[in-house]
Amino acid sequence: MSSGQIKQRFRLRFRSRSLVVTLFLLLQLAPLFALTLGAPPLLVLGLSVGILLCTMPLVLGGMQSIDRTLDLLVQDTQRIRQMDFSGELPPASLFAEIETLNRNHIDMKAALQSQTQALQASQLKLASLVENGLLLSAERDRDALLRHILMQGKRTCNAQAATLYLKTEHGTLRFALRSMDDELPTIEIPLHDPHSGAPNERHVSTYAALHNETVVIDDVYTESRFDLSGTRRFDSDSGFHTVSMLTVPLAPRGGEVIGVLQFMNALDVETDEVIAFSPPVVAFIGALASQAAVALENHNLIDSQRALIDGMIEILAGAIDAKSPYTGAHCERVPELAMMLAEAASEVNEGPLAGFRFTTADEWREFRIGAWLHDCGKITTPEHVVDKATKLETIYNRIHEVRMRFEVLLRDAQIERLQQLQDGRNPAQADAHYHATAQALQDEFAFIAGCNIGGELMNPEHVGTLHNAGERTWLRHFDDRLGLSTAELARVAELPVEPLPALERLLADKPQHIFPRPxxxxxxxxYRFQVSVPEHLYNYGELYNLSISKGTLTAEERFKINEHIIQTIVMLENLPLPSNLKRVPEYAGTHHETLLGTGYPRKLDKSQLSIPARIMAIADIFEALTASDRPYKQAKTLSESIAILATLRDKGHIDADLFALFLRSELPMRYAQRHLHPDQIDFIDIERFVPASQPVEQLAAVSATH
Incomplete structure (x- = not known):
């Protein structure tokens, strides 16, 4: 009931009460008038009793009405104390005072109810802001964060539509998100004139961004401060009608504007009519925009940090590859292969691989980083060890020193021949002796040079021949300690100085060739490493190196190369990795393990190797087999590489199910078309390696029994 209706009711009731009082007084005076007019006393008595009997119910009824009204007011007041405004209005009273009290109560109740509703709405908005802050701080997905910011703002101000702009690196505002399902405009709004550099204050969005100022427009079609032709054109094209508008900058405290929120058409909560954005609503949206700006800035910082970390990891991997021309792009290609196989494994819905899934972006990133860092320990591996292409190679190929000694021996033979001729020896005998010596030197050097290549297995007979050749001697006439570095001098400090000329062997294993292990x-x-560690760090002994039975690496050098995985694990496990990167050391440090527990450095078996770890092993082996830039081998063709992988599968070294998936998904050919030379790409008979009649589960069983 409105206050006008209440006042009108009071006026009507006031007139009715005057008439009742007048009639009541006249009735009470009626017996006196009767006596005055000479009516019999008995009649006057009867008249008095009749009047009393008639008015008494009226008095009692009035008192009861007053009591009932007061009781209702008391009850309603008690409900109001409990913030319950559901009670009915008390009935109108015949008494002005009671009715005045009733009216004041009604006004008080209406005012309290209005203030309570406003307070509850404010509390809901405050609670919404608190909840919004928690949700914004917890959200990790950028797209979800942007949508939450926009829709929460729209709900807070009860707007009909909303748009989110983000500031770009080149000084424009781009449309990032809209609450409506229409297509986002691709145009960007420049914050400054591209020619003059003057600030672009024609648009309300750019004005808010440039001045970090909230703009409220009550009627778009009467607004003259800004160019709103775009809004009006959108209305004309879409049928939407914009009236009120609220534009709020997104700026973290003390920071520059990073975006703009724009809301159109505030709606009345009760009538759904378009109204202007009220000052309380603007204040709440400002608070929400501050929260959103901080959350978005934090998200941007996290994204920047992630990009920085990822970039540094890729730079590190690139630096490792760049250390040696013989490792090419290994650190780059292995992650590519591993991601391809992991994506294929994630699509498997049955069999042993059905339970494998990377379900979040963080899990994929964790695996990718682990793959990029799988050889990060190689940063500690000397290039001359990784690149060692011959047995005598250290920083350079020492076969040149050996050849020079043969040159000295040949000159000695020539001098000996000339000396014999001068001494009167038979020229024919002198020449024959010289030619025999020269031929023997040529043969011995050719043999030693062949041993230096390391292309074939060294059998015991060859080792004996090598040692016999090394027994030749030559005279050194110069001090071998001149021009040495401090470290070189330290290695010979405790050795006796030989008088000159000193007799040297053609090939020797000297004490200074041994580098002690620190x-x-x-x-x-x-760290739980299970590796056999050689006694020495390096052994550069000439006979020792030339006697290597297979390849070009000594046991010390092979350990130094294998040690890269130890360094990888130590480096990564000592990093303060966040929880979403805790498995990076596992992914990076297990690609040299085998399912049989014969790998290194921890001899993990299949029960300790996860699917991602097994994926890394296959990717690393396949890339190494097909690489065309290794100093110690020729690049394999696709079919040769797959055959070697199949052998490793049959021996139980690699996962049979993943190997089958690797082939069935045609990953080798896809990889080859990107990275291999055309002459390496040949036909792969998949059925030969993974027969169609043999299910993946059976392959796994076969692999486990070998």
């Missing part, structure tokens, strides 16, 4: 924390028991 104490290191990398092999501490806490």
């Amino acid at each position: 104490e290191t924390k990398e092999l501490a028991p806490k």
Whole structure:
């Protein structure tokens, strides 16, 4: 009931009450008038009793009405104390005072109800802001964060539509999101004139961004401060009618504007009519925009940090590849192969691989980083060891020193011949002796040079021949300690100085060829490495190196190369990795393990190797087999590489199910078309390696029994 209706009711009731009082007084005076007019006393008595009997119910009824009204007011007041405004209005009273009290109560109740509703709405908005802050801080997905910011703002101000602009790196505002399902405009609004550099204040969005200022427009079609032709054109094209508008900048505290929120058409909560954005609503949206700006800035910072970390990881991997021309792009290609196989494995819905899934972007990133860092320990591996193409190679190929010694021996033979001729020896005998010596030197050098290549297995007979050739001697006439570095001098400091000329062997294993192994924390028991560590760090002995039975690496050098995975694990496990990157050391440090537990450095078996770890092993082996830039081998063709992988599968070294998936998904050919030379790409008989009649589960069983 409105206050006008209440006042009108009071006026009507006031007139009715005057008439009742007048009539009541006249009735009470009626017996006196009767006596005055000479009516019999008995009649006057009867008249008095009749009047009393008639008015008494009226008095009692009035008192009861007053009591009932007061009781209702008390009850309603008690409900109001409990913030319950559901009670009915008390009935109108015949008494002005009671009715005045009733009216004041009604006004008080209406005012309290209005204030309570406003307070509850404010509390809901405050609670919504708190909840919004928690949700914004917890959200990790950028697209979900942007949608939450926009829709929460739209709900807070009860707007009909909303748009989110983001500031670009080149000084424009781009449409990032709209609450409506229409297609986002691709145009960007420049914040400054591209020619003059003057600030673009014609548009309300750019004005808010440039001045970090909230703009409220009550009627778009009467607004003259800004160019709103785009809004009007959108209305004309879409049928939407914009009236009120609220534009709020997104700026973290003390920072520059990073975006703009724009809301159209505030709606009345009760009538759904378009109204202007009220000051309280503007204040709440400003608070929400501040929250959103901080959350978005934090998200941008996190994205920037992630991009920085990813970039640094890729730079590190590139630097490792760049250390040696013989490792090419290994650190780059292995992650590519691993991601391809992981994506294929994630699509498997049955069999042993059905339970494998990377379900979040963080899990994929964790695996990708692990793949990129799988050889990060190679940063500690000397290039001359990785690149060692011959047995005598250190920083350079020492076969040149050996050849020079043969040159000296040949000159000695020539001098000996000339000396014999001068001494009167038979020229024919002198020449024959010289030619025999020269031929023997040529043969011995050719044999030693062949041993230096390391292309064939060294059998015991060849080792004996090598040692016999090394027994030749030559005279050194110069001090071999001149021009040495401090470290070189330290290695010979305790050795006796030989008088000149000194007799030297053609090939020798000298004490200074041995580099002692320093104490290191990398092999501490806490890392659980199970590796055989050579006694020395390096052994550059000439006979020792030339006697290598297979390849070009000594046991010390092979350990140094294999040690890269130890360094990888130690480096990564000592990093303060966040929880979403905790498995990076596992992914990076297990690609040299085998399912049989014969790998290195921890001899993990299949029960300890996860699917991602097994994927890394296949990717690393396949890339190494097909690489065309290794100093110690020729690149394999596709079919040769797959055959070697199949052998490793049959021996139980690699996962049979993943190997089958690798072939069935045609990953080798897809990889080859990107990275291999055309002459390496040949036909792969998939059925030969993974027969169609043999299910994946059976392949796994076969692999496990070998």
